Amino acid sequence: MLENVNLQRRISKEEYQQALPALQRRLYDLEKACWDHGIPSALIFEGWEAAGKGGSISALTQRLDPRGFKLYSITEPRTHETCYPWLRRFWLRSPNKGEMVIMDRSWYYHVLDERVDKAVTAGECRKAYTDIVEFERMLAADGCVFVKLWFHISKEEQKRRFRATEKDPFEAWQVTARDWRRHEQYEQYLDAAEQMLEMTESGFAPWTIIEATSKWWARRKVFEAAISALENALGGKAPPVQPEPKPKRAAVKPVAEEKKPEKVKPKQEKDKKSKAAKPKTVELKANKAKAGKAAAKALNPAAAKPKPKPETKPAKKAGKTNA
Numbered sequence: 001m002l003e004n005v006n007l008q009r010r011i012s013k014e015e016y017q018q019a020l021p022a023l024q025r026r027l028y029d030l031e032k033a034c035w036d037h038g039i040p041s042a043l044i045f046e047g048w049e050a051a052g053k054g055g056s057i058s059a060l061t062q063r064l065d066p067r068g069f070k071l072y073s074i075t076e077p078r079t080h081e082t083c084y085p086w087l088r089r090f091w092l093r094s095p096n097k098g099e100m101v102i103m104d105r106s107w108y109y110h111v112l113d114e115r116v117d118k119a120v121t122a123g124e125c126r127k128a129y130t131d132i133v134e135f136e137r138m139l140a141a142d143g144c145v146f147v148k149l150w151f152h153i154s155k156e157e158q159k160r161r162f163r164a165t166e167k168d169p170f171e172a173w174q175v176t177a178r179d180w181r182r183h184e185q186y187e188q189y190l191d192a193a194e195q196m197l198e199m200t201e202s203g204f205a206p207w208t209i210i211e212a213t214s215k216w217w218a219r220r221k222v223f224e225a226a227i228s229a230l231e232n233a234l235g236g237k238a239p240p241v242q243p244e245p246k247p248k249r250a251a252v253k254p255v256a257e258e259k260k261p262e263k264v265k266p267k268q269e270k271d272k273k274s275k276a277a278k279p280k281t282v283e284l285k286a287n288k289a290k291a292g293k294a295a296a297k298a299l300n301p302a303a304a305k306p307k308p309k310p311e312t313k314p315a316k317k318a319g320k321t322n323a
Helices: 013-037 053-061 107-111 122-141 155-167 177-184 186-199 215-237 267-299
Strands: 041-047 069-073 100-104 145-152 207-211
Touching: 013 215, 041 053, 041 215, 053 069, 053 100, 053 215, 107 122, 107 186, 122 145, 122 186, 145 215, 155 177, 177 186, 207 215
Parallel strands: 041 100, 041 145, 069 100, 145 207
Antiparallel strands: none
């Protein structure tokens, strides 16, 4: 069964983010409608470790009313719980009227982990399948809506995610020795999962296989499965789908013409030009002086002649006087 699942299905992050607001708004409206009409629901998250169950639950509950749902993380039973029938702890967590219960792992832990770890015998496992079907039948007869999700990834993909998580110092604690042991038992766990899916499939509590190689594809499919199940349960009581609000257009402001920046010439070029300009200015001044002298000669030729120098008398020599 699971070997025929197409694990290559994917969408881009942009496609998921574009569809997410409408999905969250629709699920919130359905949650409120189920509360108003007293319809309980149970969302069961099962699948491989590191398959993205926690991230999908986080996205699913991000916009829900916290007063309308409860979230349970199921682990192995405590010591005092082993003294009661094994389904007792799940009876105590069953949803009230109008309430939504979300389970990260569930009563299927008994026929998966405990079976692989050989904590239950083959006969006890077969009896557990009957107990589970009857348990879900009673809840469904009381109006409970089941959304059972199996997150499926390949062994290679699981190993890659374990390695990536271990490299992150803030998330490395999530990968334990038990997870690596379960990874080594992938084939045994796969056989147990296929038998579990086959024995517990029913019209009142069907399974939905989530191709979880792409987390964006997986999260969108989780939303779609939950919305579809709640809409079918509400029938004519389901609220109408609200149209998406159109984005407001921003006022268009006139664009001012951009001034072209003045080209700044390098200093070297300026220095060269200034040095080249200096001798030209000296020549111009000399030419202007010559032109002025020529004009003066033309207007007054007498003035242009050089004036004679005055004759100088020889100085008398000082000598002796006769007494």
